[in-house]
Amino acid sequence: DISKWTTNQKQRADILFQQYPVLKQAYSLSQQLRTIYNSTTVKEVGYTKLARWYNDVQNTGLKQFSTVINTIQVNYKTILNYFDNRSTNASAESFNAKIKAFRAQFRGVRNIDFFLYRLAKLYA
Structure with missing residues (x-):
């Protein structure tokens, strides 16, 4: 979470993200996924948000997220159960x-x- 970063960390991140915009994009996608899991408590809403995130990842073409995408594709029903009672295995x-x-x-x-x-x- 950028809001918890020190001033020095924010400055270094700005420089890094200016030099490597793909890294900024990947960081943003990972934070979006984190937000979905931290803020969603209804399975149907989680399904919709994950589907939108999934589309965003596909639109970026970042191959680094392919493992996450495949995991979500294969296990989406089980993953969505997390939103019901926040439990994992x-x-x-x-x-x-x-x-x-x-x-x-x-x-x-x-x-x-x-x-x-x-x-x-x-x-x-």
Whole structure:
């Protein structure tokens, strides 16, 4: 958020954005996406705003956003659920990472029942 930048940071950003207008465009698009997620609480409104942002990205032709665009295309129904109750799957991802680390610590699993028992004792 530019409003939180120091005077020095704003001056350097002005110079940078003057020299590299594409970078300014990319920064603006990323901030627009952030604003959509921070300010939208209705799924239908989020859908409309994401569609407009998607069109803006396509109109710029910036290939750097292609991964984000593809992710939104493939997962838009799931992504829109965020606007209903502001929840993500971060806790599930964190738990999956813990399981993978635990499994890697023992270089695999031979006895599944014992592995599940240990997981339950450690994380339940």
